[in-house]
Amino acid sequence: MKPAEIRDLSLDEIKTKETELSKELFNLRMRHTTNQLENPLKLRTLKRDIAKVKTIRAEKERGA
Numbered sequence: 001m002k003p004a005e006i007r008d009l010s011l012d013e014i015k016t017k018e019t020e021l022s023k024e025l026f027n028l029r030m031r032h033t034t035n036q037l038e039n040p041l042k043l044r045t046l047k048r049d050i051a052k053v054k055t056i057r058a059e060k061e062r063g064a
Contacts, residue, residue, distance in 0.1 A: 007056055022050065
């Protein structure tokens with residue numbers, strides 16, 4: 001997910017997106033634990049997407 005795509009969203013949509021990504025990360029971790037995950041690199045990209053969303057959310061909340 002590109003940062004520009006996230007910046008186009010409203011604050012409520014960003015919070016919803018963060019919740020969705022967190023749930024998806026949980027599900028991927030569970031699948032990884034049971035060795036059912038096909039692509040383990042998806043965990044890394046998902047963590048980075050969550051960090052991007054949190055960073056942009058903080059920027060918008062500060063009003064920057």
